[in-house]
Amino acid sequence: xxxxxxxxxxxxxxxxxxxxFGMFLFGAxxxxxxxxxxxxxxxxxxxxxxxxxxxxxxxxxxxxxxxxEGERIYQAEVEFRYIVGGQEYITSxxxxxxxxxxxxxxxxxxxxxxxSRRQIRFDPQNxxxxxxxxxxxxxxxxxxxxxxxxxxxxxxxxxxxxxKFRSKRTVQCTSCGQFATAGQRFCPNCAAPLPIx
Ligand SMILES: [Zn+2]
Numbered sequence: 513x514x515x516x517x518x519x520x521x522x523x524x525x526x527x528x529x530x531x532x533f534g535m536f537l538f539g540a541x542x543x544x545x546x547x548x549x550x551x552x553x554x555x556x557x558x559x560x561x562x563x564x565x566x567x568x569x570x571x572x573x574x575x576x577x578x579x580x581e582g583e584r585i586y587q588a589e590v591e592f593r594y595i596v597g598g599q600e601y602i603t604s605x606x607x608x609x610x611x612x613x614x615x616x617x618x619x620x621x622x623x624x625x626x627x628s629r630r631q632i633r634f635d636p637q638n639x640x641x642x643x644x645x646x647x648x649x650x651x652x653x654x655x656x657x658x659x660x661x662x663x664x665x666x667x668x669x670x671x672x673x674x675x676k677f678r679s680k681r682t683v684q685c686t687s688c689g690q691f692a693t694a695g696q697r698f699c700p701n702c703a704a705p706l707p708i709x
Contacts, residue, residue, distance in 0.1 A: 532673025
């Protein structure tokens, strides 16, 4: 069996550990985004209160920033009039889901024509904060599941690689040149005592 020099072995393992660490970071970012979405979704659909509201205006909102591929991101922006605790609020909010597909957001805007009435949700701690489409949006749930799943997959794969390819120190037999794992007392090739690493 040809011997792989310990330097090459160590370098190979280092590369695999770096790859594993990259995968772990990639997964961690996905987990973070997923839990942020999930927390937002949970907060709005479970903690915010429903209220009947009238659509004042609706339009497609274009993000002035571009995404990492230089493409435009769109959201539906809808302004609502509603009453909480005897006080009237006029608040605009953007859709929970954003899209690169302007047509998708135009279709959403058409679902909210001015004068129509919708049930929206408001933050009981600040009734000026509203959400009109997070609840019942399967896209939001799918996003949470996808981001959470990809995040878990990559963080675990990354961790496994980091652990599996951690470097073991090696010692070289002074009699025959065989490499052995540090801590072994005798050469696996010629049984000569190995130097203490
Ligand atoms: Zn030996």
